[in-house]
Amino acid sequence: xxxxxxxxxxxxxxxxxxxxxxxxxxxxxxxxxxxxxxxxxxxxxxxxxxxxxxxxxxxxxxxxxxxxxxxxxxxxxxxxxxxxxxxxxxxxxxxxxxxxxxxxxxxxxxxxxxxxxxxxxxxxxxxxxxxxxxxxxxxxxxxxxxxxxxxxxxxxxxxxxxxxxxxxxxxxxxxxxxxxxxxxxxxxxxxxxxxxxxxxxxxxxxxxxxxxxxxxxxxxxxxxxxxxxxxxxxxxxxxxxxxxxxxxxxxxxxxxxxxxxxxxxxxxxxxxxxxxxxxxxxxxxxxxxxxxxxxxxxxxxxxxxxxxxxxxxxxxxxxxxxxxxxxxxxxxxxxxxxxxxxxxxxxxxxxxxxxxxxxxxxxxxxxxxxxxxxxxxxxxxxxxxxxxxxxxxxxxxxxxxxx
Amino acid sequence: xxxxxxxxxxxxxxxxxxxxxxxxxxxxxxxxxxxxxxxxxxxxxxxxxxxxxxxxxxxxxxxxxxxxxxxxxxxxxx
Numbered sequence: 001x002x003x004x005x006x007x008x009x010x011x012x013x014x015x016x017x018x019x020x021x022x023x024x025x026x027x028x029x030x031x032x033x034x035x036x037x038x039x040x041x042x043x044x045x046x047x048x049x050x051x052x053x054x055x056x057x058x059x060x061x062x063x064x065x066x067x068x069x070x071x072x073x074x075x076x077x078x079x080x081x082x083x084x085x086x087x088x089x090x091x092x093x094x095x096x097x098x099x100x101x102x103x104x105x106x107x108x109x110x111x112x113x114x115x116x117x118x119x120x121x122x123x124x125x126x127x128x129x130x131x132x133x134x135x136x137x138x139x140x141x142x143x144x145x146x147x148x149x150x151x152x153x154x155x156x157x158x159x160x161x162x163x164x165x166x167x168x169x170x171x172x173x174x175x176x177x178x179x180x181x182x183x184x185x186x187x188x189x190x191x192x193x194x195x196x197x198x199x200x201x202x203x204x205x206x207x208x209x210x211x212x213x214x215x216x217x218x219x220x221x222x223x224x225x226x227x228x229x230x231x232x233x234x235x236x237x238x239x240x241x242x243x244x245x246x247x248x249x250x251x252x253x254x255x256x257x258x259x260x261x262x263x264x265x266x267x268x269x270x271x272x273x274x275x276x277x278x279x280x281x282x283x284x285x286x287x288x289x290x291x292x293x294x295x296x297x298x299x300x301x302x303x304x305x306x307x308x309x310x311x312x313x314x315x316x317x318x319x320x321x322x323x324x325x326x327x328x329x330x331x332x333x334x335x336x337x338x339x340x341x342x343x344x345x346x347x348x349x350x351x352x353x354x355x356x357x358x359x360x361x362x363x364x365x366x367x368x369x370x371x372x373x374x375x376x377x378x379x380x381x382x383x384x385x386x387x388x389x390x391x392x393x394x395x396x397x398x399x400x401x402x403x
Numbered sequence: 404x405x406x407x408x409x410x411x412x413x414x415x416x417x418x419x420x421x422x423x424x425x426x427x428x429x430x431x432x433x434x435x436x437x438x439x440x441x442x443x444x445x446x447x448x449x450x451x452x453x454x455x456x457x458x459x460x461x462x463x464x465x466x467x468x469x470x471x472x473x474x475x476x477x478x479x480x481x
Contacts, residue, residue: 056452062460075452089455156430190470199436202445208469249469255447257439265447271467279467287444295444305466329466343450362453368464394460396453 048126048153050085053078056400064366064392066098071112083124087132089117100388101328104376105222105236113138126153140173140219145186160194174219184214200257210247217241223326225315226382233382234314240324241310247273262288271305277330279305283337292345297362299339307332313372314383328373328388339364341396355403364394447472 054077061070071092079085092115098108119132128151136143145168153160166188174180192206217239227235251269258264265285272278283301290296308330310323341362351357370388378385443449458471 051448056450058452058456060456073452073456075455091455091459157434158430158432188469192470196432196437196440199432200439202440206470206472210469247469249467251470251472253447253472255445257442257445261442261444263442263444269467269470271469273466275466277466279465281465281467287449289444303461303465303467308466329464335465341453360450360453362450364457364460396456398450398452400450400452 048123048128048151048157050079050083050121050123050128051077052402054400054402056398058396058398061395062392063394065368065390066100066103066108068096069093083122085121085123087117087119087121089115089119091115100375100377100390101221106220111139113141126157127151134168140175142171142173144169147188158196161192162194163189163191165189170214172215172219177219180219182215182219184212184216186213187211201254203252203254206249206251206253208249210245210249212245214243216243216245217325218327221327223312223315223324224376224382225318225320227318234376235318237318237324239326240322242275242323245273245275247271247277262286275330276309277305277307279303293347294345295343297339297341297343299337299341299364301337301339302334303337304334305332307372311372313374326373328370331373332371333369333373334371335366335368337364337366352401353403355401357402358400360396360398360400362396366392366394368392 054075056073056075058073058075059070060073062068071094073091074089076088077085078087093113094110095113096108096110102108113136115134115136117132117134119130121128121130130149130151131146132149133146134144145166147164147166149162149164151160151162166186168186168188170184170186172182172184188208188210190206190208192204194202194204196202221239222236223239224234224236227233229235249269249271251267253268254266256264256266263286265283265287267281267283267285269281270279271281281301281303283299285300286298288296288298308325310321311325311327311330312320313326313331315321315324339362341360343358343360346357346359348356368390373388374383374385375388376385380386439445448454454472462468
């Protein structure tokens with residue numbers, strides 16, 4: 001039997017203690033009411049527009065830390081009428097995992113995850129309303145969610161205000177255990193303000209609060225603790241997470257048009273949650289046309305987070321505290337991404353009919369450094385192994401047709 | 404005490420009303436001055452399918468979540 005220890009589930013990343021969900025939703029409702037008031041009070045006369053009709057077909061690949069994930073994806077966007085647009089999205093993850101967690105306590109595994117999304121957008125004067133449903137299916141994790149967003153252009157179309165909410169419901173199982181059945185729910189509420197500042201500069205501010213409720217840990221993962229009764233000197237027990245997690249993220253973005261026709265992008269995000277994780281990430285992007293047919297993209301991103309207050313690489317003894325985690329995604333770590341991409345606009349002779357086509361290739365190199373997660377497979381004795389780190393290569397090759 | 408509150412509310416009302424009146428700001432970038440901003444190279448959602456993948460990759464490996472932007476928000480991906 002294949003025993004699975006780690007998986008890339010969102011449940012790896014949830015929990016809380018201090019803010020109750022009603023309190024969180026209440027305070028956000030007030031903020032959204034104010035924003036909604038602004039939207040309704042400021043009127044204007046020029047129309048917003050729906051996105052262009054297009055189809056994108058993508059192959060994606062992630063390789064690093066003993067994991068290989070790849071698969072196809074397709075995104076379709078088509079106007080049904082002048083004011084209604086439909087979107088459809090399909091995504092497949094084909095996963096082969098032999099990560100450090102898996103190798104230290106279990107066997108490698110393979111699995112698939114299928115995801116589908118359907119969306120509709122309705123344009124009315126300067127307001128776009130969108131509704132989206134999503135479903136994700138794995139052997140042991142079934143997720144469904146919907147989201148609703150409203151976006152409104154105002155102030156001579158210099159300002160765009162948007163807000164939205166989402167609800168998700170997840171069913172969690174454990175392979176090899178027919179009795180195990182858990183569930184969790186997720187609530188998201190968000191708002192953003194996008195402002196044209198000069199003829200070359202735009203900036204936006206986005207906030208989002210997320211509340212999780214239910215079974216939030218990974219049913220396969222264990223924590224380790226000192227145990228002198230075993231020859232190895234270490235024992236293992238299941239992780240225990242809190243049943244709730246509330247988080248809040250704020251992101252500031254800016255885009256700047258350079259005089260020689262190139263674009264600079266800047267993002268900064270601050271995140272904190274009720275598990276006492278705090279994170280900062282900053283990203284710089286640059287897009288530069290080469291001739292009429294090519295476009296070069298460069299990206300540099302740095303991310304840093306502190307650990308959850310119930311995380312430990314090695315607990316002093318069994319049942320050392322109420323909540324226990326040794327998921328490296330909840331530990332103190334940082335990572336750096338360097339990315340490069342190239343887009344080629346195909347000549348008309350290679351495009352079908354009046355459509356226009358582009359082919360793109362993007363490569364990201366990510367280097368992860370963990371500051372309190374040790375590799376149990378290393379020498380040095382329990383608790384003195386070297387700190388873990390790995391690098392990953394992420395590739396996206398996609399073809400876009402505008403019709 | 405209640406007088407102080409009434410005065411404070413009155414003062415705030417006056418300030419906010421006169422403030423709004425004096426804040427008669429006109430949109431300072433005219434539509435015909437926005438050709439640079441409308442250039443596709445300035446579009447954050449130039450490659451929406453790639454943005455979705457980037458958000459998904461990070462979502463599985465970092466504790467931070469939310470406020471990703473138009474493509475990332477509400478994904479709740481595993």
